[in-house]
Amino acid sequence: MLRCRILGHRFRFLSEGETMRWHCARGCGAGGAKRYPAAEDAERYARAFDREDSEDLGRRAPLVGLFPLRLLRAVRLRRKKETAPGPGPEPPTH
Ligand SMILES: [Zn+2]
Numbered sequence: 001m002l003r004c005r006i007l008g009h010r011f012r013f014l015s016e017g018e019t020m021r022w023h024c025a026r027g028c029g030a031g032g033a034k035r036y037p038a039a040e041d042a043e044r045y046a047r048a049f050d051r052e053d054s055e056d057l058g059r060r061a062p063l064v065g066l067f068p069l070r071l072l073r074a075v076r077l078r079r080k081k082e083t084a085p086g087p088g089p090e091p092p093t094h
Contacts, residue, residue, distance in 0.1 A: 001028035013050040015042040022049070 001024075004010075009024040011031070020042040023031030036042040
């Protein structure tokens with residue numbers, strides 16, 4: 001699906017006993033599963049991932065509490081879009 005390739009998959013997470021499953025809500029067929037030692041773990045992770053994913057889509061601006069990896073990616077994307085005027089330190093943002 002083209003949207004998935006551009007925006008990334010819209011994964012939904014759910015737990016089935018000790019297994020956490022996820023699939024793309026756009027129905028492109030992407031998904032997977034992971035087993036945890038306990039059903040509580042699977043449920044907890046599924047809930048955490050599901051929430052994180054919805055929050056990420058809800059507000060696109062990087063806010064406090066984001067995954068460091070996501071923050072890094074957001075910074076990289078922003079830098080790529082800018083045409084840098086020249087070398088030198090970036091101005092402080094307030
Ligand atoms: Zn997808």
